Amino acid sequence: MKESELTRLSVIAPLATAGMAALTIQHELRKQFGTLEQIVLTLESFLEKNETKENQLASALVELRKWLERARMTNRLFDYMTGETMKERQRYRAKVVVESIFEQMSFMAEGVRLDTSNLDDELYLPEASFAEWGSIFQNVFSNAFNAMLGLPNRLLAISSKKKDNQRILLVQDTGRGVDLNDAERLFEPFERGIHSNTVLMRIGYGGTGLGLTIVRLLCERIGCYARFVNPEPGFSTAFCLEWEEKKRRVVR
Numbered sequence: 538m539k540e541s542e543l544t545r546l547s548v549i550a551p552l553a554t555a556g557m558a559a560l561t562i563q564h565e566l567r568k569q570f571g572t573l574e575q576i577v578l579t580l581e582s583f584l585e586k587n588e589t590k591e592n593q594l595a596s597a598l599v600e601l602r603k604w605l606e607r608a609r610m611t612n613r614l615f616d617y618m619t620g621e622t623m624k625e626r627q628r629y630r631a632k633v634v635v636e637s638i639f640e641q642m643s644f645m646a647e648g649v650r651l652d653t654s655n656l657d658d659e660l661y662l663p664e665a666s667f668a669e670w671g672s673i674f675q676n677v678f679s680n681a682f683n684a685m686l687g688l689p690n691r692l693l694a695i696s697s698k699k700k701d702n703q704r705i706l707l708v709q710d711t712g713r714g715v716d717l718n719d720a721e722r723l724f725e726p727f728e729r730g731i732h733s734n735t736v737l738m739r740i741g742y743g744g745t746g747l748g749l750t751i752v753r754l755l756c757e758r759i760g761c762y763a764r765f766v767n768p769e770p771g772f773s774t775a776f777c778l779e780w781e782e783k784k785r786r787v788v789r
Contacts, residue, residue: 569604572600572604573601573604575600576597576600576601576604579594579596579597580594580597625666625667626664626665626666627664628661628662628663628664629661629662629665629667629670630658630659630660630661630662631656631657631660631661631662631695631697631706632653632656632657632658632660632695634662634667634670634671634674635653635656635674635695636651636653638670638671638674638675638678639651639674639678639693641675642675642678642679642682645679645682646682646691647682647686647691648691649681649682649685649691649692649693649710650691650692650693651693651694651695652692652693652694652695653694653695655694655695655696655697656695656696656697656706657697657699660697660699660704660706662706663759663760663761663780664759664760665755665758665759669755669758669759672751672752672755673751673752673755673756673763673778674708676748676749676751676752677708677752677776678693678708679748680748680749680776681693681708681710681712681774681776683712684710684712684713684714684773684774685710685711685712685713686712688711688712688713690711691710691711691712692710692711692772693708693709693710694707694708694709694710694772695707695708695709696709702781702782702783703779703780703781703782704779704780704781704782705777705778705779706777706778706779707766707769707775707776707777707778708775708776708777708778709768709769709772709774709775709776710772710773710774711771711772711773712773712774713773713774714768714773714774715765715773715774717765717766717767720764720765721764723749723765724749724750724752724753724763725750726747726750749763756778759780760780761778761779761780762777762778762779762780763776763777763778764776764777764779765777
């Protein structure tokens with residue numbers, strides 16, 4: 538792929554990711570509107586009657602506050618889509634990026650725990666815009682949430698390894714797993730894993746089948762390689778980002 542095409546992709550891909558995320562947000566907003574409607578009905582009932590309903594009103598206000606916070610969290614999913622984050626390219630600290638993206642997606646996590654204890658605090662991702670990394674991790678995390686939905690143990694672990702100039706970042710989960718013999722197919726456009734069934738689609742998971750395609754193309758633009766690898770003990774899926782650090786020139 539030509540450099541000019543990759544440059545255009547770096548802007549288009551985060552927008553495509555945002556479009557896919559909008560499907561989930563649409564479902565989320567439906568749930569929130571239903572909750573808000575119930576709160577409104579409760580307050581209306583309180584106003585219609587003269588009897589004291591302090592406990593009922595207090596409960597309604599608590600639910601309203603919860604709804605407001607969830608709506609704000611939903612809106613934060615697009616925080617990385619500003620003009621500055623799409624244009625400014627630099628080396629971001631890996632832990633800051635993954636924890637920030639996970640926090641923005643927390644309303645989708647459905648009880649998933651994040652473990653970054655084995656992620657090197659001093660690991661820096663290859664140079665890219667925050668929007669590009671946001672698009673990559675949002676797609677990868679969404680797949681992990683999908684795979685762990687409904688399971689008792691839901692752990693998303695981000696770790697890192699290094700050997701000489703090689704750097705590896707692993708995203709592992711305790712979900713339903715990926716067949717490594719068929720894993721490369723999932724990077725092709727409109728291909729989905731076995732988890733993307735109609736039930737998951739109805740509750741807001743699943744997209745167009747372009748998520749991993751976008752991830753692979755963005756990684757090509759950034760200068761790292763994305764693939765599935767054998768997971769470590771205790772995990773069912775491992776997604777790997779691998780790159781080489783440029784050797785520092787010694788000035789004498």
